[in-house]
Amino acid sequence: MSYIKLNNNNEHLSLGNLFNQIKKLSINKSSAIQTEIFCILFNIDNISDTTVGNYCTGYRAIGNQYKQIYINYKKKYPKDNTILLETINNLISIIEGIIHNYQTINDLNTNENLKKLTTNLFNIAKNDISVPNTLKKEILNQINNKEYYQALINMLFFIILEKKQPIKNDDLIIETIQDILNNTNISISNLKKYLEIQFKEGISLIPSLKKLAKENNPYALFELGNMEYNGIISGTCRYELAYNYHLQAANLNHPASNWMISHMILNKKIGSLSDDDISLAWSYLMKAKSLNSISSLNTIGLCYLHGTNPQKEINLNLAITYFKEAANKAYPYAYNNLGLIYEKQKDYQKALSYYLKSANLEESWACNKVGEFYRLGLGTNKDLSISYKYYLLGSESPIKNLYPWNILNLVKYFYLEGSSILGIEKDLDKSIILLEKINYLEEAQELLLYTYYQRYLTNKSTDNLNNTLKYLDILNSNPKINFKQKKEIETTLQNLSTKITLPPSDIQSQYQTQD
Numbered sequence: 001m002s003y004i005k006l007n008n009n010n011e012h013l014s015l016g017n018l019f020n021q022i023k024k025l026s027i028n029k030s031s032a033i034q035t036e037i038f039c040i041l042f043n044i045d046n047i048s049d050t051t052v053g054n055y056c057t058g059y060r061a062i063g064n065q066y067k068q069i070y071i072n073y074k075k076k077y078p079k080d081n082t083i084l085l086e087t088i089n090n091l092i093s094i095i096e097g098i099i100h101n102y103q104t105i106n107d108l109n110t111n112e113n114l115k116k117l118t119t120n121l122f123n124i125a126k127n128d129i130s131v132p133n134t135l136k137k138e139i140l141n142q143i144n145n146k147e148y149y150q151a152l153i154n155m156l157f158f159i160i161l162e163k164k165q166p167i168k169n170d171d172l173i174i175e176t177i178q179d180i181l182n183n184t185n186i187s188i189s190n191l192k193k194y195l196e197i198q199f200k201e202g203i204s205l206i207p208s209l210k211k212l213a214k215e216n217n218p219y220a221l222f223e224l225g226n227m228e229y230n231g232i233i234s235g236t237c238r239y240e241l242a243y244n245y246h247l248q249a250a251n252l253n254h255p256a257s258n259w260m261i262s263h264m265i266l267n268k269k270i271g272s273l274s275d276d277d278i279s280l281a282w283s284y285l286m287k288a289k290s291l292n293s294i295s296s297l298n299t300i301g302l303c304y305l306h307g308t309n310p311q312k313e314i315n316l317n318l319a320i321t322y323f324k325e326a327a328n329k330a331y332p333y334a335y336n337n338l339g340l341i342y343e344k345q346k347d348y349q350k351a352l353s354y355y356l357k358s359a360n361l362e363e364s365w366a367c368n369k370v371g372e373f374y375r376l377g378l379g380t381n382k383d384l385s386i387s388y389k390y391y392l393l394g395s396e397s398p399i400k401n402l403y404p405w406n407i408l409n410l411v412k413y414f415y416l417e418g419s420s421i422l423g424i425e426k427d428l429d430k431s432i433i434l435l436e437k438i439n440y441l442e443e444a445q446e447l448l449l450y451t452y453y454q455r456y457l458t459n460k461s462t463d464n465l466n467n468t469l470k471y472l473d474i475l476n477s478n479p480k481i482n483f484k485q486k487k488e489i490e491t492t493l494q495n496l497s498t499k500i501t502l503p504p505s506d507i508q509s510q511y512q513t514q515d
Contacts, residue, residue, distance in 0.1 A: 003166045006058025013125045015159055016056035021120045025113055027097045040090045042066050058165040070160045084153055105149045118148040121155050221249035222257050239269040258288035259295045279310045297326035298334045332363035348379030359390055364403035367394025404438035428455055445471050454496055
C-alpha cells in the first residue's frame with residue numbers, strides 16, 4: 001500500500017513540515033532534534049525516536065493522547081490566548097539557541113524568527129488543498145496584522161487536530177477530484193464516463209459525446225459547447241448551439257460553462273449587450289466565481305474596467321483587485337491586463353514584469369509585448385537576443401492562440417535584413433514562408449509584396465512575378481490603403497530596384513497612384 005510522506009514536500013501543512021521549518025531556521029541544527037521539539041509541543045518529558053519519526057513522516061496518525069492535549073488547548077484558547085505562550089517561547093529558544101521568556105503576545109510578535117516560521121508555514125498552507133480557504137484567509141489576515149503568534153497557533157491546531165495522516169496516494173487523488181467538484185452537481189462517475197470515451201473513441205468521438213450529453217453529462221455538454229463555439233463540428237461557428245450546450249452544463253454547475261455563458265453574452269456572440277443581457281451575463285459570472293472559475297475573476301475585472309456590469313460602474317482599483325486575484329492563480333490573461341494598465345500609466349518596468357509572467361507561460365500576445373519591450377528598451381535595457389527569443393516563442397503558438405505580430409516582427413527585424421549581432425543571416429525564403437502564414441494582415445501583405453519583388457529583381461521567375469502582382473493587386477484594391485500609403489509603397493519599390501540596380505518598370509508601371 002502506497003502512503004505519501006508528509007515531510008518531504010511543500011504541499012502539506014503537516015507535523016513533519018513544521019519540524020522541518022524549525023530545523024531550517026535553527027542556528028544550531030543539532031539541537032533542533034525531533035524528540036525535543038515534540039516534547040515541547042505536547043509538554044511531555046520523553047518519547048521514542050521511532051514514534052516521533054513515524055508521526056513526522058506522516059506514516060502514522062498522531063496519537064489520541066496527544067490530540068487530546070490540543071483539544072483542551074483549543075477549548076481554552078478563546079478565553080485565554082496566552083495558553084501556548086510558553087510553548088512558542090520554547091520553540092523560538094530552540095531556533096535561536098538562547099532561552100526566551102517573552103511575557104506578552106505583543107512582545108513575542110516582534111521576534112523575527114517567529115515571523116519567518118509563521119510565514120514559511122503559511123506558504124506551505126497555501127499549497128495544501130486540505131486547508132480550508134476560510135482558514136487560509138484568517139491566517140493571512142493575522143500575518144498582515146503582524147499577529148504571528150495567533151497565526152502560528154491556528155496552524156498548530158490544524159496540523160495536530162485536523163490534518164489527515166497517513167494519506168494513501170489513491171485517497172489523495174479521489175479527495176483532490178472531490179475538492180475540484182465541490183459545490184457542483186457533477187459526480188466522479190460523470191468524469192469517468194467522459195474520460196473513457198476520450199481515451200477509447202476515435203472518429204466516433206462526437207457521436208459518443210452527443211450520447212453522453214443526452215444523459216446530462218456536464219463534461220460532454222461543455223466539450224460540445226466548445227466545439228460548436230470554435231466551429232470544429234460543422235466548420236462554422238454555431239453560437240446558438242454552443243450557448244445551449246453550455247447552458248445545460250452551467251445548470252449542472254459546471255464552472256467553465258457558467259463563465260462561457262457570460263463570455264458569449266459580453267462579446268455579443270449571443271444577444272445585443274442590452275441591460276438585460278448584461279444582468280444575465282453578470283449572474284452567470286458570479287455563479288462561475290462561486291464555483292472557483294479563474295477565468296471569471298479576470299472577466300469581472302474587465303467588467304469593472306469597462307463598465308459592463310449591471311451598475312455600469314467603472315472602477316479601476318476594483319478591476320486591478322480582480323486581475324491580481326486571477327494572476328495569483330497564474331492566469332495569463334490577467335497578467336496581460338495588469339501589464340496593459342501599467343503600460344498606459346507609463347510604468348513600463350511593472351508592465352514588463354507582468355508581461356514576462358504571461359510570456360513565460362507561452363501566451364503569444366504577451367510574448368510579442370516582451371519582444372517589443374526588449375527591442376525598444378521599455379522598462380529595461382535594449383536586448384535584441386531576448387527580443388528575438390520571445391518573438392520566436394510567440395510565433396510557435398498553436399494557430400488558434402497565435403498572435404501574428406510575433407511572426408511579422410521576426411521577419412521585419414531579423415530575417416529580412418539579418419542580424420550580425422545575433423548571427424542571423426538574411427533569408428528571403430524563410431521570410432516568405434512565415435509571412436504567408438499571416439497573409440491576412442495588411443502589414444504582412446506589404447512585406448510580402450516587397451519580398452517577392454526583391455526576389456523578382458534577382459530572379460525573374462513566373463512565380464516571383466505572379467506573387468508580386470498578386471499582393472500589388474490586393475493592396476491596390478484595399479479601400480483602407482490611402483494615397484499616402486500608396487506613395488510609400490511605390491517609393492519603397494523604387495528604392496529596392498535602385499539598390500539591386502535592375503529596371504523595375506515592368507512591375508511599377510502597374511502600380512499608379514492617384515490623387
